Amino acid sequence: MAARRQALRLAARALEQRLNGDSSDHGGAKLPCPCGGSAQYHGRHGKRFESALGPLHLRRAYYHCKQCESGFCPRDRALGLESFSLTPGVRRMTGRAAALLSFEESSGLLQELAGVEVSAKQVERAAEALGAEIAVDEHQQVEKMGEVAPTMYLGMDGTGVPMRSAEAANRAGKQADGSAKTREAKLVTLWTAESRDEQSKPVRDPGSVTYSAAMESAATLDTSPELSEFAARVQREASRRGFTEAQCQAVLGDGSAWIWNTATELFPQATQILDRFHAQEHLSQLGKVIYGDSPEGKQWIFRNYIAKNLADTFDTATPGTVGISTAAEGTRPFWARSLRKTLSPMKTLTSPLAPLLRARLTSISTICWEATSESPMFALTTIPAA
Numbered sequence: 267m268a269a270r271r272q273a274l275r276l277a278a279r280a281l282e283q284r285l286n287g288d289s290s291d292h293g294g295a296k297l298p299c300p301c302g303g304s305a306q307y308h309g310r311h312g313k314r315f316e317s318a319l320g321p322l323h324l325r326r327a328y329y330h331c332k333q334c335e336s337g338f339c340p341r342d343r344a345l346g347l348e349s350f351s352l353t354p355g356v357r358r359m360t361g362r363a364a365a366l367l368s369f370e371e372s373s374g375l376l377q378e379l380a381g382v383e384v385s386a387k388q389v390e391r392a393a394e395a396l397g398a399e400i401a402v403d404e405h406q407q408v409e410k411m412g413e414v415a416p417t418m419y420l421g422m423d424g425t426g427v428p429m430r431s432a433e434a435a436n437r438a439g440k441q442a443d444g445s446a447k448t449r450e451a452k453l454v455t456l457w458t459a460e461s462r463d464e465q466s467k468p469v470r471d472p473g474s475v476t477y478s479a480a481m482e483s484a485a486t487l488d489t490s491p492e493l494s495e496f497a498a499r500v501q502r503e504a505s506r507r508g509f510t511e512a513q514c515q516a517v518l519g520d521g522s523a524w525i526w527n528t529a530t531e532l533f534p535q536a537t538q539i540l541d542r543f544h545a546q547e548h549l550s551q552l553g554k555v556i557y558g559d560s561p562e563g564k565q566w567i568f569r570n571y572i573a574k575n576l577a578d579t580f581d582t583a584t585p586g587t588v589g590i591s592t593a594a595e596g597t598r599p600f601w602a603r604s605l606r607k608t609l610s611p612m613k614t615l616t617s618p619l620a621p622l623l624r625a626r627l628t629s630i631s632t633i634c635w636e637a638t639s640e641s642p643m644f645a646l647t648t649i650p651a652a
């Protein structure tokens with residue numbers, strides 16, 4: 267380690283000498299300032315920079331503008347050192363570390379592995395600035411990247427991120443008093459699953475996952491011509507992956523209304539799939555609504571969990587029809603459809619339980635079953651009346 271550090275220091279001295287011996291960054295007595303004013307030459311100013319070779323002490327031509335009371339060094343601009351005392355190489359290393367670790371840990375790791383001195387505060391500033399640059403890029407770069415698979419999957423989800431109290435102030439939340447301790451980060455992810463396992467079930471293709479996440483709202487007024495902030499993010503990520511060019515498009519979600527709303531607005535042609543965990547959860551809620559907390563209800567729920575096809579366990583003689591769509595070839599075993607779409611046939615329910623069921627189902631929002639068919643199909647089945 268010591269020998270490596272020594273060699274790097276020697277290289278740093280050589281680079282320093284070369285740059286400090288070159289005064290071509292002096293562009294005359296005056297230079298135009300970005301503010302529109304004129305900046306005066308104020309001699310050569312020294313500053314320490316953190317480079318991949320270790321610290322560099324550079325003396326650069328400095329210009330000061332009276333109009334906006336700020337100064338700049340043309341060499342810093344040319345070398346990409348303008349807003350940081352970190353060279354672009356060290357910024358890149360810092361960004362890589364900060365994406366995985368805390369600012370403090372990043373600082374330690376950079377010191378240990380690269381022999382570069384970047385304080386936790388510098389890591390924080392660099393990470394925040396890089397994040398802002400990435401956010402701008404993410405909004406601007408929406409051209410398609412990579413191949414479009416026959417089936418493309420798009421998942422959306424949200425999760426609460428703990429916040430300092432100042433960040434969560436004045437936001438509605440899930441605490442007893444209506445306050446919030448978290449804010450919801452929303453995620454859109456895209457992947458393909460053309461690979462098959464030994465049972466020829468689809469498996470997610472390694473390296474096919476891309477994602478984009480932000481603390482953004484998915485809500486927008488019905489009358490607004492604009493997409494919500496998060497829906498716009500979903501659309502950009504889908505464009506980059508060519509999602510809508512796939513023959514078969516699937517949107518996966520946990521049943522939250524905002525997910526199906528966003529999916530229906532952006533990709534009405536896509537098949538909506540409820541994930542297995544939430545499908546089971548909703549099914550269990552549905553069983554309790556229909557049967558109460560009874561052994562009969564537990565049996566019903568259990569039967570539906572293990573059922574190869576829910577249609578077998580529903581009594582088709584009872585009134586009320588619920589439509590369930592399924593499965594195109596090459597997708598996951600649990601398929602579902604937002605019950606918002608299937609609720610209209612529910613209005614024909616005549617059982618005394620109907621109003622309760624209907625109220626419950628709007629929040630349950632989805633019903634599902636395990637698809638056994640390899641080909642797309644549409645099944646009609648019924649909810650048993652009490």
Ligand SMILES: [Zn+2]
Pocket residue numbers: 299300301302303304331332333334335336
């Ligand atoms: Zn100025």
